[in-house]
Amino acid sequence: MHSSNALYTDLSGYYDLMCADIDYQTQSQSARRLHQFFGGNGRTHLDLACGTGPHIRHFLDAGYQSSGLDLNQPMLDKARQRCPEAHFTLQNMCDFTLEQQVDFITCFLYSIHYSASIKNLKACIHSVFNALKPGGVFCFNAVDKDKIDNNSYVRHSAVVDDSHFVFESGWNYSGTGETQTLNLSIEKTTTDLKQLWQDQHPMVAVSFAELELLLCPYFEVHILEHNYEKIAAWDQDAGNAVFVCIKR
CATH class of the missing domain: 2.20.130 (S-adenosyl-L-methionine-dependent methyltransferases)
Known part of the structure; x- marks a missing residue:
C-alpha cells in the first residue's frame, strides 16, 4: 500500500510502536536544559508536529504549561488522552498562530523537515518567531542534505x-x-x-549553512552536537545537529 500521509492516519495506532526505541524523556530533559541554559526561567511551551504527545507529557510532568499542534487529527486525539491538561490544536506548523506568545518552542524527531519546501520552511520560521516571547527559544533537530x-x-x-x-x-x-x-x-x-x-x-532538503541563513534574520543561532546527554558545539562534520535559536 503506497500513500502519502495516509500511513500515519491508517496506522496512527502503530505510531508509538514505530517510535518505541526513542528516549522521549531524555530528549525532553535535554531540550529543557537547553532552554534554561539559553533562555531563562519561562515555563510556557509549544511542541510543533507533536504527534501523540509523548514529549509534551514529560514537559507537563516537569512543570511546564505545555501545548501542541499537529496536522493529523487521529494523532491529536491520542495526544489529548495522554495529556488531558495540555492544549492541542489542529494547525500547520508552517502557518500557525497562538492567542498568547510562549517562552519555548520545540520540534523533535526532525519534523521541521515536514515543511517540505524552502518557501514553507521560511513561513514556519516566521510563524515561530511571531509565537515566541522576546528572548524566547526555538529548539529543533535537523539533517544536512x-x-x-x-x-x-x-x-x-x-x-x-x-x-x-x-x-x-x-x-x-x-x-x-x-x-x-x-x-x-x-x-x-x-x-x-x-x-x-x-x-x-x-x-525539505536544506544544508546547515542554508538553514542558518534562513534563521539569522530572526534568531541568534547556536548549532550543537546531536547529543542529548551534553551541550557541545556541532563539529562541522556530523550530518545531524540540534539548533537552538534565541529570538532577536
Whole structure:
C-alpha cells in the first residue's frame, strides 16, 4: 500500500510502536536544559508536529504549561488522552498562530523537515518567531542534505499480542533540489500472514549553512552536537545537529 500521509492516519495506532526505541524523556530533559541554559526561567511551551504527545507529557510532568499542534487529527486525539491538561490544536506548523506568545518552542524527531519546501520552511520560521516571547527559544533537530547517506537505514522490531513488527526508516537525497524523502516501511507478521506498508514522505532538503541563513534574520543561532546527554558545539562534520535559536 503506497500513500502519502495516509500511513500515519491508517496506522496512527502503530505510531508509538514505530517510535518505541526513542528516549522521549531524555530528549525532553535535554531540550529543557537547553532552554534554561539559553533562555531563562519561562515555563510556557509549544511542541510543533507533536504527534501523540509523548514529549509534551514529560514537559507537563516537569512543570511546564505545555501545548501542541499537529496536522493529523487521529494523532491529536491520542495526544489529548495522554495529556488531558495540555492544549492541542489542529494547525500547520508552517502557518500557525497562538492567542498568547510562549517562552519555548520545540520540534523533535526532525519534523521541521515536514515543511517540505524552502518557501514553507521560511513561513514556519516566521510563524515561530511571531509565537515566541522576546528572548524566547526555538529548539529543533535537523539533517544536512549534503551529508545524507542514502544507504543508511534505522531498523528496529517489536512484538505486540501475536504480531511481530519490523520498522525501518532512512533518508534519501538525489543531490539536487530542495526535496529529500523519508522512506518508511512497516512489516507486520502474524503467524503465517505477512503485511508490508511502505511510504515516502517528501521533506525539505536544506544544508546547515542554508538553514542558518534562513534563521539569522530572526534568531541568534547556536548549532550543537546531536547529543542529548551534553551541550557541545556541532563539529562541522556530523550530518545531524540540534539548533537552538534565541529570538532577536
